[in-house]
Amino acid sequence: MKRSILLLTIMAGILLFGVHAHAEGDLTKQQPVEVRLELGNKQNALRFFPADLKFETGKLYKLVLYNPSGMKHYFSSESMAGAVFTRKVQVNGKDGKPIAEVKGVIREIEVYPDSTAEWWFVPVKSGTFSDLKCTIAGHTEAGMVGTIVIK
Ligand SMILES: [Cu+2]
Known part of the structure; x- marks a missing residue:
């Protein structure tokens, strides 16, 4: 017994x-590391703030994409898409509460004026990726570009 x-x-x-x-x-x-990026600003500058992002492989990130401007913008990077594992993209309502989650491979996120989307991902491949851009006509040319470094 x-x-x-x-x-x-x-x-x-x-x-x-x-x-x-x-x-x-x-x-x-893991507990996510929060990184915030603004797509444009209230003066409608065609820039990402900040334009340079740094991540490390193996950590979970919550990349908060906020668009404070009066126009739509894209966060688009083909290289980053191939270097991270996406857990989800979470879309939040005006009250900050989640209203949708998208899962699968993500390459591009469009954020509407005064709106937020969160990209939760784990970088799996290191490199310097200089193809971050907003794909709306004229925005890349105006300087809405950036660099993502994964160590
Ligand atoms: Cu744009």
Whole structure:
């Protein structure tokens, strides 16, 4: 009787340890590092603020894309799309509460005036990617470009 209780305790311990170890191995379950980027500004400057972003592989990021301007803008980077694992893109309502989550491979996010979208991702590949741009006609040419560095 005592022996079977001991055996059960050991088995439960192995099971709990196994589950715990599994959770630690899931890189999308970390506390996210929040990074904020504004697409344009109230004066309608055709810029990203900031225009340079730095990330590290293996960390979960919550990239908050806010558009404070009076026009639509895109956050678009083909290279970044191929260098990160996307957990989700979360779209928030005006009250800040989430109204939609999108999952899958993301290459481009369009953010409407006075709106926010969050891109949750884990960088998996290092590199310097200089193809961040807003793809609306004329915006790239006007300087709405940026660089993403993943270390
Ligand atoms: Cu734009």
